[in-house]
Amino acid sequence: MSTECAWEKRQFGHRARLALTPAQVQLMDDQAHAARTMWNCLHDWWTMLPKERRSLAAADVAIRQARREVDWLGVLPAQAAQAVLKTYFQAWRNCWEGRADAPNFKARFRSVMSVDVPQGRDLNITRVHRRWGMVTIPKVGRVRFRWTKDLPVGKRANADNRITGARLVKDSLGWHIAFRVQTRESKPVPHTGPEVGIDAGVTVPLALSDGNHQMHERWKSTKEKPNTWLTEKEQAKLLCLEQRAAQRKQHRKPGERTSNRLRTTYDQIAGLRARAKRRHLDWQHQTTTGLAWQYGTVVVEALQVTNMVRSARGTVDEPGKNVAQKRGLNRSISQEAWGRTVDILTYKLAQRGATLHKVPAPGTSQRCSECGLTTPGSRESQALFVCRNTGCGWSGNADHNAARNILHLYRMGHALIPAAGRAVVRRAKRVKPTAARQVGISRPQPEEHFNEVMRHRSASARRWRRCCWPTRRRSCCCSTSRATTWTWRA
Numbered sequence: 001m002s003t004e005c006a007w008e009k010r011q012f013g014h015r016a017r018l019a020l021t022p023a024q025v026q027l028m029d030d031q032a033h034a035a036r037t038m039w040n041c042l043h044d045w046w047t048m049l050p051k052e053r054r055s056l057a058a059a060d061v062a063i064r065q066a067r068r069e070v071d072w073l074g075v076l077p078a079q080a081a082q083a084v085l086k087t088y089f090q091a092w093r094n095c096w097e098g099r100a101d102a103p104n105f106k107a108r109f110r111s112v113m114s115v116d117v118p119q120g121r122d123l124n125i126t127r128v129h130r131r132w133g134m135v136t137i138p139k140v141g142r143v144r145f146r147w148t149k150d151l152p153v154g155k156r157a158n159a160d161n162r163i164t165g166a167r168l169v170k171d172s173l174g175w176h177i178a179f180r181v182q183t184r185e186s187k188p189v190p191h192t193g194p195e196v197g198i199d200a201g202v203t204v205p206l207a208l209s210d211g212n213h214q215m216h217e218r219w220k221s222t223k224e225k226p227n228t229w230l231t232e233k234e235q236a237k238l239l240c241l242e243q244r245a246a247q248r249k250q251h252r253k254p255g256e257r258t259s260n261r262l263r264t265t266y267d268q269i270a271g272l273r274a275r276a277k278r279r280h281l282d283w284q285h286q287t288t289t290g291l292a293w294q295y296g297t298v299v300v301e302a303l304q305v306t307n308m309v310r311s312a313r314g315t316v317d318e319p320g321k322n323v324a325q326k327r328g329l330n331r332s333i334s335q336e337a338w339g340r341t342v343d344i345l346t347y348k349l350a351q352r353g354a355t356l357h358k359v360p361a362p363g364t365s366q367r368c369s370e371c372g373l374t375t376p377g378s379r380e381s382q383a384l385f386v387c388r389n390t391g392c393g394w395s396g397n398a399d400h401n402a403a404r405n406i407l408h409l410y411r412m413g414h415a416l417i418p419a420a421g422r423a424v425v426r427r428a429k430r431v432k433p434t435a436a437r438q439v440g441i442s443r444p445q446p447e448e449h450f451n452e453v454m455r456h457r458s459a460s461a462r463r464w465r466r467c468c469w470p471t472r473r474r475s476c477c478c479s480t481s482r483a484t485t486w487t488w489r490a
């Protein structure tokens with residue numbers, strides 16, 4: 001008797017730090033600059049040509065010619081040059097399908113330095129030590145890298161489990177290699193853990209509807225220390241460096257090149273910021289792993305962070321109010337990087353057979369999660385929620401209140417899109433709501449919704465605190481008036 005076991009292909013990235021000699025770093029930098037220039041030349045060529053003469057084959061010929069005739073473009077391996085073309089064409093495809101803006105030129109200092117190694121067999125990875133592996137980088141040679149994960153190489157590699165390629169990326173710590181790993185794993189059994197609503201907030205980073213809040217107490221921001229993820233000493237150092245950079249920039253004449261001193265200061269600033277980011281990412285990974293083990297269904301808000309961090313500055317004629325306050329709030333919101341938390345959570349949940357759902361955000365922080373009423377003035381402050389409804393008076397943490405509302409919306413069937421498992425399918429920017437509904441966004445139809453409401457109303461006498469509390473219908477979360485005013489923005 002054979003046991004039924006469903007397999008699925010899993011693709012993920014794994015990042016490792018490379019140990020390069022200064023000479024090798026120079027070679028890598030040259031390659032990255034050549035790749036960037038290749039992109040810029042390609043963009044120039046593509047936008048200049050008439051439409052009917054643009055084709056991938058013509059671009060390929062142009063790239064080959066450029067690599068032959070220009071010495072410093074020749075340092076880029078042929079495969080990496082082809083990868084530039086592939087990435088460039090994908091950028092246009094993303095633009096045509098409405099997912100991104102049109103590709104543009106890459107500036108020397110603003111763009112991330114990277115080189116692609118599109119074929120896994122060129123890498124020739126071996127493990128040489130408990131902590132170290134070796135990899136071949138085209139035109140650079142054998143390089144050691146930090147071995148922190150069991151990669152499918154050597155005897156463990158086969159058609160299903162292998163490394164399909166890599167990308168070399170430089171950040172403030174130096175060059176890293178990001179492997180593209182493909183494995184075949186057994187499908188996870190459905191997670192039987194409880195449901196939970198999560199609200200991302202500023203006072204409580206991740207507030208959970210069951211009160212199991214996730215904090216980063218050690219890295220709390222204060223008035224003197226606005227950057228959450230740095231110690232006070234590092235914060236003072238960062239301020240000092242930023243002032244130094246500003247002063248050096250001030251004394252620079254227009255058109256003058258950035259001095260080596262100023263560039264060093266920029267590097268030091270970037271180093272500190274990268275350290276803060278690494279600490280935050282570590283916290284995010286540890287927290288989301290814990291959540292994914294514990295819960296079977298996770299509900300989050302569909303947030304539009306870019307809209308939330310819009311400046312309050314206003315215009316010259318109509319200057320905004322509390323601009324500095326809003327700026328501080330914006331900084332706190334950006335530092336939390338909620339979008340990344342949700343991204344990480346999505347794949348970790350899918351890996352363990354759990355699901356992630358999104359519900360519409362409007363009103364979750366203003367409504368009382370006990371009586372379901374939105375009474376003006378209930379949100380006492382950023383941290384505290386006290387229900388102003390006579391006869392309720394529930395009080396608690398404002399983020400916790402929102403988390404309970406989020407879970408409630410999910411239980412009422414207001415989930416927008418089942419995000420887990422289809423995270424890779426990005427929806428186009430401009431999709432009409434009618435089309436979006438066909439793609440599979442579950443929103444109750446008016447009749448269905450009305451029936452749902454009525455069913456809950458009759459049951460509310462028996463069941464304590466389900467939806468449609470025995471109160472005015474206008475302010476109930478599932479009244480049709482509120483439900484139909486959602487506008488779905490991807």
Ligand SMILES: [Zn+2]
Nearest residue numbers: 368371387392
């Ligand atoms: Zn209340």
